[in-house]
Amino acid sequence: MTYAVPSTVSRIPADCLPALLRAMPKAELHMHIEGSLEPELIFALAQRNGVQLPYADVEALRAAYAFTDLQSFLDIYYAGASVLLQEQDFYDMAMAYLQRAAADHVVRAEIFFDPQTHTERGVAMETVIHGLARACKDAQAQWGISAGLILSFLRHLSEEAAFDTLHAALPYREHFIGIGLDSSEVGNPPEKFARVFEQCKALGFHLVAHAGEEGPPAYVWSALNVLQVQRIDHGVQSEKDWDLMQRLADTRMPLTVCPLSNQKLCVFPDLRDHNLPRMLAAGLNVTVNSDDPAYFGGYVNENYLQVFAATGMGAEQAYQLARNSLEATFASPEQQALWVQQLDACFESMAA
Numbered sequence: 001m002t003y004a005v006p007s008t009v010s011r012i013p014a015d016c017l018p019a020l021l022r023a024m025p026k027a028e029l030h031m032h033i034e035g036s037l038e039p040e041l042i043f044a045l046a047q048r049n050g051v052q053l054p055y056a057d058v059e060a061l062r063a064a065y066a067f068t069d070l071q072s073f074l075d076i077y078y079a080g081a082s083v084l085l086q087e088q089d090f091y092d093m094a095m096a097y098l099q100r101a102a103a104d105h106v107v108r109a110e111i112f113f114d115p116q117t118h119t120e121r122g123v124a125m126e127t128v129i130h131g132l133a134r135a136c137k138d139a140q141a142q143w144g145i146s147a148g149l150i151l152s153f154l155r156h157l158s159e160e161a162a163f164d165t166l167h168a169a170l171p172y173r174e175h176f177i178g179i180g181l182d183s184s185e186v187g188n189p190p191e192k193f194a195r196v197f198e199q200c201k202a203l204g205f206h207l208v209a210h211a212g213e214e215g216p217p218a219y220v221w222s223a224l225n226v227l228q229v230q231r232i233d234h235g236v237q238s239e240k241d242w243d244l245m246q247r248l249a250d251t252r253m254p255l256t257v258c259p260l261s262n263q264k265l266c267v268f269p270d271l272r273d274h275n276l277p278r279m280l281a282a283g284l285n286v287t288v289n290s291d292d293p294a295y296f297g298g299y300v301n302e303n304y305l306q307v308f309a310a311t312g313m314g315a316e317q318a319y320q321l322a323r324n325s326l327e328a329t330f331a332s333p334e335q336q337a338l339w340v341q342q343l344d345a346c347f348e349s350m351a352a
């Protein structure tokens with residue numbers, strides 16, 4: 001099932017497109033909270049916690065953000081996260097992100113966190129989850145943004161480590177809504193985590209997984225068929241497999257696409273070549289997200305603005321992408337319908 005695009009899209013003046021992209025209510029479904037750590041906050045937390053960083057200052061750290069592929073990014077991303085030690089650190093990081101997201105008119109954020117990045121350094125699971133969950137609660141009260149947490153397993157680590165992480169997190173299960181799979185994709189296929197995802201499903205968690213960022217279409221197939229995920233994170237390599245494109249379109253499977261991430265990690269070095277418009281035109285349920293906004297040059301609105309400017313998409317595609325994002329959330333259908341009403345009202349208010 002899909003929806004009709006309202007007639008207002010044809011009455012949006014072309015020069016209003018950037019304002020529309022900024023103002024429209026949207027959901028962000030693919031961002032890693034550790035990837036929202038700005039260099040300034042990394043240095044402030046390093047000082048607060050007495051952590052020594054291998055960079056002289058903020059400029060030197062930022063200069064290291066020249067990535068060639070996913071792994072070259074992950075090495076720096078895990079180093080940046082090493083400054084997070086206290087519950088307050090996790091709280092401050094998440095509040096900084098949620099404030100920016102609310103300013104971008106994100107009404108709902110479903111946020112990945114990587115507990116193993118922290119527990120491996122001796123940080124308690126409780127410290128991580130309580131800090132993040134308290135920020136989600138306070139951000140809702142302060143800025144009206146709705147947020148949910150998705151616990152992600154690091155796929156370069158073992159199945160056993162994923163099970164240990166799940167068991168350590170279960171005492172705090174009221175604070176997260178879903179399970180994800182991230183980190184180094186190639187060589188770590190979804191089926192490595194078949195049994196732990198099966199248990200997560202039985203426990204009632206929503207399931208998502210990174211697949212087809214750098215990895216082949218076969219990884220997207222196994223995320224769907226073996227892990228039984230409800231969304232595919234990235235999924236841009238699906239275009240190489242016609243049958244997979246058909247399956248994704250037929251099932252309206254949400255794909256959480258991250259244009260600036262794909263550009264910075266050289267998946268699509270030139271945004272003008274990004275396949276987002278093609279996938280949208282092929283009937284895929286694609287959405288726009290920031291992935292790791294502090295590392296890839298922009299938060300969610302910047303992703304919309306740059307990919308629209310580079311590919312020439314217009315108001316119709318803006319509506320589709322925002323609506324797809326709202327309806328791909330794990331919020332209730334009633335809540336989704338309220339957000340869609342706000343989206344329609346926003347387009348109405350901008351129509352000539």
Ligand code: HPA
Nearest residue numbers: 032182183184210291292
């Ligand atoms: O884009 C990503 N892919 C895989 N793992 C990640 N961890 C943070 N960002 C990413």
Ligand SMILES: [Zn+2]
Nearest residue numbers: 182210233291
């Ligand atoms: Zn990601």
